[in-house]
Amino acid sequence: MSTLELIAKAAVSHNLARSELITLLSDNGCNETLFAAADNTRRCYVGDGVHLRALIEFSNICRNNCFYCGLRRSNQNISRYRMDADEIITLAKYAAHNMGFKTIVLQSGEDMFFTVDKMCEIIHGIKQFDVALTLSIGEKTAAEYQAYKDAGADRFLLRIETTDRDLYHRLDPDMTWQNRRQCLTNIANAGLEIGSGVMVGLPEQTIESLADDILFFKEINADMIGIGPFIPHPDTPLKSAAGGSLEMSLKVMALTRLLLPDINIPATTAMETLAPNGQAKALQAGANVIMPNVTFTQYRQHYELYPGKSKTNCAIDENLQVLRNKISSIGRYIAVDKGFHKKRQVKTCPNFCD
Numbered sequence: 315m316s317t318l319e320l321i322a323k324a325a326v327s328h329n330l331a332r333s334e335l336i337t338l339l340s341d342n343g344c345n346e347t348l349f350a351a352a353d354n355t356r357r358c359y360v361g362d363g364v365h366l367r368a369l370i371e372f373s374n375i376c377r378n379n380c381f382y383c384g385l386r387r388s389n390q391n392i393s394r395y396r397m398d399a400d401e402i403i404t405l406a407k408y409a410a411h412n413m414g415f416k417t418i419v420l421q422s423g424e425d426m427f428f429t430v431d432k433m434c435e436i437i438h439g440i441k442q443f444d445v446a447l448t449l450s451i452g453e454k455t456a457a458e459y460q461a462y463k464d465a466g467a468d469r470f471l472l473r474i475e476t477t478d479r480d481l482y483h484r485l486d487p488d489m490t491w492q493n494r495r496q497c498l499t500n501i502a503n504a505g506l507e508i509g510s511g512v513m514v515g516l517p518e519q520t521i522e523s524l525a526d527d528i529l530f531f532k533e534i535n536a537d538m539i540g541i542g543p544f545i546p547h548p549d550t551p552l553k554s555a556a557g558g559s560l561e562m563s564l565k566v567m568a569l570t571r572l573l574l575p576d577i578n579i580p581a582t583t584a585m586e587t588l589a590p591n592g593q594a595k596a597l598q599a600g601a602n603v604i605m606p607n608v609t610f611t612q613y614r615q616h617y618e619l620y621p622g623k624s625k626t627n628c629a630i631d632e633n634l635q636v637l638r639n640k641i642s643s644i645g646r647y648i649a650v651d652k653g654f655h656k657k658r659q660v661k662t663c664p665n666f667c668d
């Protein structure tokens with residue numbers, strides 16, 4: 315089948331074989347058609363609403379040493395911070411009541427200060443504000459995921475980072491791919507919505523492994539998938555790596571939309587960091603979520619996973635207005651519900667070429 319035929323097949327059946335994904339990822343001749351098809355599938359299954367999730371980066375302290383990440387424990391050139399429970403809950407309240415967010419996302423390094431009891435206290439505090447709550451705090455035990463769910467958490471984000479196990483083990487010392495995979499099962503078993511994703515452009519990552527990544531998202535029945543380019547950080551062992559491109563990240567994201575048509579897909583901050591219009595492009599190539607950073611500026615500058623990240627975020631209110639304008643300028647609107655994953659039957663969408 316030609317590339318165009320493969321895109322049409324994916325738009326109708328929401329299925330592609332590994333070899334077909336590899337063909338599409340390898341050929342850049344039809345990228346605009348691929349993005350249009352993903353955009354059409356997004357509109358058909360999840361509509362024109364863009365869900366905004368308020369991101370609170372509450373601690374940059376991490377026990378792990380991932381080669382790609384500026385928060386890795388061996389990085390001495392970073393000021394470490396940790397917000398306390400009251401600060402986190404107060405900020406979440408402001409985001410919910412004053413800014414109108416319907417979802418709060420709490421993200422951090424793997425900071426062992428936040429025991430399961432401390433996290434449950436924070437979850438209880440935030441759930442008073444009638445919001446959905448997402449956690450992105452790393453690898454935990456099955457019992458811990460269950461405790462978060464029982465305390466009121468709704469979703470958990472844990473990127474698999476790559477499905478290439480050897481690559482994962484080269485980049486994440488002391489961690490195992492199998493454990494990360496098991497964590498995703500435990501998250502689902504706890505009844506939390508399951509979010510995962512990968513970085514695109516990791517050193518020695520292959521097109522074949524990106525195809526496997528997309529099939530993996532289907533295999534785990536993901537509710538949300540975040541895809542972003544890998545951006546090298548100067549204070550990490552990967553400082554001289556080439557990094558990922560916006561184009562390839564958008565392609566992996568668009569194919570993910572075609573194969574998992576009804577899930578939530580964010581236009582990631584890493585995409586915006588690579589290109590000033592990266593998120594708008596992503597919203598027009600399959601994405602339906604944005605996670606604006608509401609962390610206090612004094613902390614935000616130190617949550618530097620990769621260079622340039624904090625520059626994509628100006629003062630909270632200012633940033634939100636820019637975002638509103640951006641969303642309406644491409645004919646979209648801000649969704650007013652909590653944006654849970656609603657599973658939908660495969661349906662026939664109007665042809666994206668019409």
Ligand code: SAM
Binds near residue numbers: 543
């Ligand atoms: N510590 C938790 C974890 O690892 O799951 C959550 C926070 S972690 C900083 C969130 C995500 O940032 C990671 O899953 C990874 O995909 C992404 N990330 C880290 N370093 C990056 C880099 N240099 N470029 C792009 N994304 C990066």
Ligand code: SF4
Binds near residue numbers: 378379383384387422
């Ligand atoms: Fe820690 Fe997450 Fe960064 Fe790895 S990616 S060093 S676990 S914050």
